[in-house]
Amino acid sequence: METLELSFITPRITLVAAAENYGRFAIAPLQRGHGSSLGNALRRVLLSSIPGAAVTRIKVSGVIHEFSSIPGVVEDGTQLVLNIKGIRLRSYSDRAVALQLIKQGPGPVFARDIDAPSTVEIVNPQHYICTIDDEHTTFEMQLTVERGRGVQLADTVSGMPIGEIAVDALFSPIPRVNFLVEEMGDDPLTGYDRLILEIWTDGTIKPGDALSHAAQILAQYFGRIVNLNQPEEPEPSAHLPPPIPEEIASRTIDELGLSTRTYNSLRRAEIHTIGQLLRLDDRGLMSIRNLGAKGIEEIHQRLEALGYRSGSSSRLPAAPSGETAHPGESSHKEE
Structure with missing residues (x-):
């Protein structure tokens, strides 16, 4: 396969204006013509695919x-x-x-x-x-x-x-999205585009979080296209982990008694229940902003106190019969 040289200018995403349930973002510089393509794709995903x-x-x-x-x-x-x-x-x-x-x-x-x-x-x-x-x-x-x-x-x-x-x-928490493409520079051939994106929410999600989620959805599609000519790796034949009981999955992370830093990192990542934590492996936890290795170790310790481990194939409580494992008594202690 012939390798094509890619010319890419890294754009900056700036929050231009913010109000209650509203955010206005600027993405620039973009190559001429890319502003409309990116703006239209983000708008469609924001309106249809945010849970x-x-x-x-x-x-x-x-x-x-x-x-x-x-x-x-x-x-x-x-x-x-x-x-x-x-x-x-x-x-x-x-x-x-x-x-x-x-x-x-x-x-x-x-x-x-x-x-x-x-x-x-x-x-x-x-x-x-x-x-x-x-x-x-x-x-x-x-x-x-x-x-x-x-x-x-x-x-x-x-x-x-x-x-x-x-x-x-x-279901959609995004009732309205607008975008506008502005020209940067005087030369229409060598100039760049600036994408202005306006997002209104119903209050259940922040505009910035919605924009990030929409971009992740598009990145998953584009990631498959990037690897179009690469052979697909066979999926592992390991057995799927047993389902998480609803009485455990629906319990909030408040019960884990996490430190303030770890607790706030999970909340900013829209992780609110023990079930959501159990579905994440170490790679998924590492992708959470400001969590770090120390926070991941703390999460493992708290979950193991309940007889669970995140991302593990063994999700059944390990506490002995007749005993109940409890997380730490303290709640959101400062590190």
Whole structure:
């Protein structure tokens, strides 16, 4: 294969402006014509492929379908579903999570009234849901939260139990992306492009983190193309590790009692549960910014105290029968 000489100018990524749930980034210099190609690719991935969480279905006490009226509540089923779609949240569980809302009126009901487990965080607690207009009414609703990408329309959900109402799930945390390409230099032939990228989020993810995630997705595709003519290595025939029990996978890293530096590094990398840690090997942990070898060793020690090891094929608790392994009692101690 003929080797082609590559001419590449390393661009700089600069945060130009920032506000709540908004970021404006400049990427320059880029070779002429590359700004539009890069901007369009990033925009499409940002809008379609960033994972998020949403309410996928609800069950309201005394209501059979979404076109029913709700006793003691101003809104009907249709209006309630529309309001539910506006709840923005983070889910740290890979499985569906049930939330409960019980409110005795009268008065408005907000997202903050929802009883959520530790694996779910409501980002907009002031979001309005409905109003109870009868002092004798107790409004009860169960919400199911799931993780996904893009949009899941309620019309595509089948096999729902009687009494459960499907909700249009807006998983994507990126509602809007714009990009603009500016010319750098006076000569249209030898000049460069500057890519201006604007990202709006729903508050569940930072604009910079979303941009980084989108770039990683594109890099995975381009990495395969770069190695197009290289023979693929056979995948190892080692047995896959056993699945992680949900009761362990959904536990938060707060229970590990990690030092402040290690804990903050994991949180910035969007790692919030023990299950996420167990799926990472040492190479994956090393890729986490500001973690380092000392932090990785600390994580191993804390997980081994529970009878687990990250990235290991042995994921079953190693504690003797009748005994329970516990992580350190202290929480986020300073190093």
